[in-house]
Amino acid sequence: MSEPIRFYHRGAIQEVAASSSTPITRTVLQYLREDLHCTGTKEGCAEGDCGACMVVVGELHGDHLSLTTINSCIQFLPTLDGKALLTVEDVKQADGALHPVQQAMVECHGSQCGFCTPGFVMSLWALYLEQENAALPPSARQIDDALSGNLCRCTGYRPIIDAAHRMGALPPAPFDREQLIAALRGLQRQEPLSVTEGGRTFHAPRTLEQLTTLRSTLPNARILAGSTDVGLWVTKQLRELGDLIYIGQVAALQTLSEQDGWIDIGAGVSLEKAYAALHAHYPEALSELWQRFASLPVRNAGTLGGNLANGSPIGDSMPWLIALGAHIVLHGSRGPRSMPLEDFYLAYQKSALQADEFVRAVRIPLPRKGVALRIYKLAKRFDQDISAVCAAFACTLENGKVVDARLAYGGMAATPKRAALAEAALQGKLWNEENVRAAMAAMAQDFAPLSDMRASAAYRLKTAQNLLYRYWLETRADAPLPPSSLRAFAVAADRLKVAP
Secondary structure, three states: OOOOEEEEEOOEEEEEOOEOOEOOOOEHHHHHHHHOOOOOOOOOOOOOOOOOOEEEEEEEEOOEEEEEEEEHHHOEHHHHOOOEEEOHHHOOOOOOOOOHHHHHHHHOOOOOOOOOHHHHHHHHHHHHHHOOOOOOOOOHHHHHHHOOOOOOOOOOOHHHHHHHHHHHHOOOOOOOHHHHHHHHHOOOOOOOEEEEEOOEEEEEOOOHHHHHHHHHHOOOOEEEOOOOOHHHHHHOOOOOOOOEEEOOOOHHHOOEEEEOOEEEEEOOOEHHHHHHHHHOOOHHHHHHHHHHOOOHHHHHHOEHHHHHHHOOOOOOHHHHHHHHOOEEEEEEOOEEEEEEHHHHEEEOOEEOOOOOOEEEEEEEEOOOOOEEEEEEEEOOOOOOOOOOEEEEEEEEEEOOEEEEOOEEEEOOOOOOEEOHHHHHHHOOOEOOHHHHHHHHHHHHHHOOOOOOOOOOHHHHHHHHHHHHHHHHHHHOOOOOOOOOOOHHHHHHHHHHOOOO
16 A cells, blocks of 8 residues: 655655655655745756755654755655755744855855855755854865765855855854754654555665565565666656665664674665765775765765665776775575675676675775775866776785785776786786886786777776876885875876876
8 A cells, every 4th residue: 555755844744645746756856846836946957966956854863863965856755754854945044034054155145146056055054054063163175075066157166165164153043953853753654665656666665674575576676775876767868667665764774883804884874974984994095085976965865885786887986895805795585695896797787686686785894904005086077077997906015015916997897897917917026116017018908998978998098007006106115205195196197108
């Protein structure tokens, strides 16, 4: 039997029944604009890139309230069940006065045409709430991260960043968290949600057992996590998805734990939470990649498990996880099974996942002595861009020799892939320039990359080789520069007569 979707919005509980006008793939943005007539939220790209549709979602995790930005244009309405939806209409104060975020945008001239402004306001509002009790104002990086999912064609961003600094200096505007927590407690379900329309059903199991049974019963159903990829199949490709199994309410997939030298991350853990946990162990290697991986709203919605299950050959998570020797845990009717992540990808868009299985978790080794991890992302833009090449190296070095060589790449083949011949050229050899150059030469036999809109095949191969050289410059025993210094690449590029 189909049930109504229940969520909190504009101070009241909303109940929405599926119908021909409200299919299970109706987006949050469509519902806001067309049904609730909350037109402050805009549609710019319908693919989660521009941020004009930005909203804040409130969710309970035990007694903790999380408030995160997401792109409403690619989120399906049933995923809101049990949550709070906060839009730009909620930002103004109870007496009708502008919120400090809005006032700061006015004072700093942060809006011109105004189309993108509501999205910027929501991103800044989420940052404002996050920093409500902070001792210090938000840093430049925190502001950049908060705004990484918003695009503007008018202001050049400087006045918007000025507003981000200004908002904390204005008289504060209280936010009633307890009222929202109380409302959300009343929305929590004990049983799984099932919403049916037009012969298609949105299933939201709550336990691992329920998910396993559903997957076994409905092997052709689409597994839905953060919708950051699947949402575009609807908004851009106009695809009919059939039955959906949403894993966002399965508590067993939301776990983060450390044991026996590994960190285990459940498939339902968001990319933002996963990268935050991993960054604590690999701060130098992951700092830039974490910042450049999509945008904050995409990381808030998307999951690491979904990113790995998708298996894009240009995905940024797979190369460094493969280089570290991460394992993926699958689960089906016969129980769990684990395999090295590199063995999971069989061919383009083809994995080892069986019809009755889903991704349960990923297991990542904690730092080990002698393993030098570095990750390099090459793209046309710093923020919010897909890699032309993503390289990750995790070689074990002892007494100036390569004990274990692991070189992994994205963007170089139909799947994320290790450079086997280049690794063989380094294995057991001295970690010196001669052997590194031999490995660079061998790499030409490892890969035959394609040319596309992001890069030519020649560019990909040359930069893949040069990144290995950069890795050597940063990790050799007599490295004159700090490992994180970008100057090291400039030195490498100059020596190879290739522009950085």
